Amino acid sequence: MAIWEGIITGMAQAGFVDMPPSVQEASRKVSIVGIGESDFHLDYRAERERADGWEPRTVEDMCKKAFERALADSGLKRSDIDGLAMSYTYGGPEPSEMATHFGIQPKLGWINGHIFAGPLPNAAGRIMAGDAEVIALVFGIANRSAGRQFGGMTFASGAAGPSSYYYHHPWGWSSQAAHWALMAQRYFAKYGKGEEDLGHVPMTVRKHAATDPNAVMQKPFTIDEYMASRYIVRPLHLFDICLVTDGAVCVIISEADRARDMAKVPVDVAGWGHSLITQDKMKVMIEDRLRPQLQDAGGQALRMAGLSIDDIGHFEGYDASSIHLVNQVEGFGFTEPGTGLDFCIDGQMTLGGRIPTNMNGGNMSYSYMQGWGQVPEIVRQLRHEAGPRQIEGLQASMSALTQTDIVHPVVYTRGD
Amino acid sequence: MAQQRPPRMTGPGHDTFWEGCGKGEIRMQHCPDCGHRPWPVVTSCEQCGSEKLKFERVSGKGKLVSWCTFEQSYYGDLLPVPWDTIIVELDEGPWFISNPKGFTNAEAKLGMALKVSFLDCEDQHGAFALPVFEPA
Numbered sequence: 001m002a003i004w005e006g007i008i009t010g011m012a013q014a015g016f017v018d019m020p021p022s023v024q025e026a027s028r029k030v031s032i033v034g035i036g037e038s039d040f041h042l043d044y045r046a047e048r049e050r051a052d053g054w055e056p057r058t059v060e061d062m063c064k065k066a067f068e069r070a071l072a073d074s075g076l077k078r079s080d081i082d083g084l085a086m087s088y089t090y091g092g093p094e095p096s097e098m099a100t101h102f103g104i105q106p107k108l109g110w111i112n113g114h115i116f117a118g119p120l121p122n123a124a125g126r127i128m129a130g131d132a133e134v135i136a137l138v139f140g141i142a143n144r145s146a147g148r149q150f151g152g153m154t155f156a157s158g159a160a161g162p163s164s165y166y167y168h169h170p171w172g173w174s175s176q177a178a179h180w181a182l183m184a185q186r187y188f189a190k191y192g193k194g195e196e197d198l199g200h201v202p203m204t205v206r207k208h209a210a211t212d213p214n215a216v217m218q219k220p221f222t223i224d225e226y227m228a229s230r231y232i233v234r235p236l237h238l239f240d241i242c243l244v245t246d247g248a249v250c251v252i253i254s255e256a257d258r259a260r261d262m263a264k265v266p267v268d269v270a271g272w273g274h275s276l277i278t279q280d281k282m283k284v285m286i287e288d289r290l291r292p293q294l295q296d297a298g299g300q301a302l303r304m305a306g307l308s309i310d311d312i313g314h315f316e317g318y319d320a321s322s323i324h325l326v327n328q329v330e331g332f333g334f335t336e337p338g339t340g341l342d343f344c345i346d347g348q349m350t351l352g353g354r355i356p357t358n359m360n361g362g363n364m365s366y367s368y369m370q371g372w373g374q375v376p377e378i379v380r381q382l383r384h385e386a387g388p389r390q391i392e393g394l395q396a397s398m399s400a401l402t403q404t405d406i407v408h409p410v411v412y413t414r415g416d
Numbered sequence: 417m418a419q420q421r422p423p424r425m426t427g428p429g430h431d432t433f434w435e436g437c438g439k440g441e442i443r444m445q446h447c448p449d450c451g452h453r454p455w456p457v458v459t460s461c462e463q464c465g466s467e468k469l470k471f472e473r474v475s476g477k478g479k480l481v482s483w484c485t486f487e488q489s490y491y492g493d494l495l496p497v498p499w500d501t502i503i504v505e506l507d508e509g510p511w512f513i514s515n516p517k518g519f520t521n522a523e524a525k526l527g528m529a530l531k532v533s534f535l536d537c538e539d540q541h542g543a544f545a546l547p548v549f550e551p552a
């Protein structure tokens with residue numbers, strides 16, 4: 001069918017799955033109708049406490065919990081689910097096996113990549129092509145229980161990582177955090193800012209997490225507490241770095257017309273885009289802070305949705321680090337380059353500000369679901385079900401998977 | 417005495433780089449088709465796809481563009497923490513991760529003029545010269 005003409009393929013090495021092109025004809029054809037998450041907070045606590053008889057959660061069980069919750073949230077019957085897309089970062093059972101585990105008999109099942117770099121457009125394309133009507137997308141990751149550490153002598157996932165992770169060993173430079181540290185230091189020196197300014201970013205995100213009972217870290221902290229916290233890679237403190245967590249997220253999508261008859265206000269998938277760094281990675285990361293890629297991909301997603309950045313009232317960005325969230329808030333155009341920290345200190349990234357950002361606590365406080373965790377919060381906000389952290393009258397939100405070298409924003413609109 | 421360091425990347429291209437270091441030179445790839453200078457070593461030009469990349473000596477001069485200090489150890493007993501690393505913009509363009517010599521990160525200034533120096537090191541592949549940077 002026409003939607004797959006010009007399909008974007010061949011980017012698996014960068015982390016992307018195949019996705020339909022960012023064209024207006026594909027906008028709002030598919031809606032999110034159900035969301036579910038595993039018990040991030042409880043599972044994290046249990047893993048830390050390791051009471052007698054504790055065992056790590058399996059990826060199967062966390063996926064099952066997220067699926068059951070999404071199904072209940074959608075009000076659909078098991079028999080309504082005719083597509084199952086599984087995404088795992090560190091592997092998991094085949095979709096057929098998981099279908100049995102979930103008690104469903106989908107006519108379509110596939111492995112839909114891993115991180116949140118295209119799986120939603122990919123599944124939306126299959127609905128538009130008529131391959132399925134209602135698809136459950138399930139992501140699962142079990143890394144914390146396995147005791148993974150990111151950085152050091154080996155790239156811990158066992159997969160080939162970006163060369164920057166391991167190429168610079170002889171100089172003692174490694175880890176994802178080190179990328180963000182070089183970025184933050186240059187930002188400070190260039191714009192005359194410091195740690196006590198940057199600290200407002202994780203502090204704001206943590207304040208948001210304090211209203212989400214499922215967030216792993218809910219205890220607010222002050223700037224003094226931030227400044228007193230230990231460094232990981234100077235100038236970054238512990239609070240500037242994302243969590244490492246296990247968990248699962250399920251997102252159920254449907255053809256948009258049918259979604260209008262379902263239990264909850266549908267959330268339409270209005271636009272998407274993608275971009276990656278193809279050369280001079282260090283310079284583009286540290287000097288440009290991915291602005292060319294953010295502008296490129298953001299523009300694709302917004303044009304597809306027929307919106308401008310001024311229409312977006314809520315942003316769930318990829319806070320692998322505090323400074324990287326600033327990169328995205330500036331790079332997508334919510335504020336000008338170099339103004340992001342003042343913007344945050346001024347309250348523009350929280351309720352009542354220009355662009356409330358990472359309202360469930362993001363990667364730094366909620367859970368590190370590799371971009372998937374952005375979707376449940378966006379759905380709650382656009383349904384106007386977000387309780388104490390609800391953004392009043394919200395109509396359009398944006399998520400962004402933004403790692404060290406790839407960008408994948410998605411734009412969503414309230415479907416009533 | 418040679419410093420023990422975590423291992424280099426070795427193989428075609430990488431070996432050429434380290435051989436250059438052994439002779440007191442930074443040799444980097446240069447693309448005759450588009451002029452790009454990739455770093456780290458690549459198999460084809462990341463800008464134009466050309467496979468005619470040639471190693472050429474670069475000046476070893478540059479300026480400091482950022483720095484960071486590891487406070488959490490990623491290399492166990494091999495390297496002490498705090499551990500200073502820097503990134504240098506070479507005059508020829510590439511951004512090069514390295515270590516400071518003759519200054520610490522506490523004294524670092526954006527835009528400081530730097531020049532290369534070579535440190536006697538050893539890893540599991542043997543002795544090698546590691547390019548580090550000192551004030552010019």
Ligand SMILES: [Zn+2]
Pocket residue numbers: 447448449450451452461462463464465466
């Ligand atoms: Zn070239």
